[in-house]
Amino acid sequence: MTGLPGTRTVLCQLADLLPGSMLPVRIDGVEPLAVYNIGGEVHVTADTCSHAQAFLTDGDLEGDRVVCPAHWAEFEVRSGKPLCFPATKPVAVYPAWIEDDQVLADLTSTKEGAA
Numbered sequence: 724m725t726g727l728p729g730t731r732t733v734l735c736q737l738a739d740l741l742p743g744s745m746l747p748v749r750i751d752g753v754e755p756l757a758v759y760n761i762g763g764e765v766h767v768t769a770d771t772c773s774h775a776q777a778f779l780t781d782g783d784l785e786g787d788r789v790v791c792p793a794h795w796a797e798f799e800v801r802s803g804k805p806l807c808f809p810a811t812k813p814v815a816v817y818p819a820w821i822e823d824d825q826v827l828a829d830l831t832s833t834k835e836g837a838a
Contacts, residue, residue: 730829734758737824747780759800761787766800767819767828773812
């Protein structure tokens with residue numbers, strides 16, 4: 724995906740993000756993003772593990788937790804908080820929502836409590 728990120732950046736079509744799945748999104752000038760569908764709710768985090776710099780979307784989504792493929796660090800998708808060692812820093816979390824069958828996010832700010 725290209726274009727300038729803003730307060731209403733389209734990340735993907737909802738049809739491309741089935742419940743219980745995650746999708747990597749790349750936008751020029753923005754850190755790699757991970758988009759999640761957890762029970763019909765969409766969430767967006769940085770796609771890079773805060774510990775090993777691996778892509779989280781190369782790992783596993785287990786409920787509301789994503790497991791890094793490098794050293795099995797786990798993060799809570801809604802908050803970005805690390806749930807186990809070796810990760811000790813959260814990943815960034817961005818406000819996200821569904822509008823007109825598209826997943827959008829505000830990439831100008833992170834949610835409170837996230838990196």
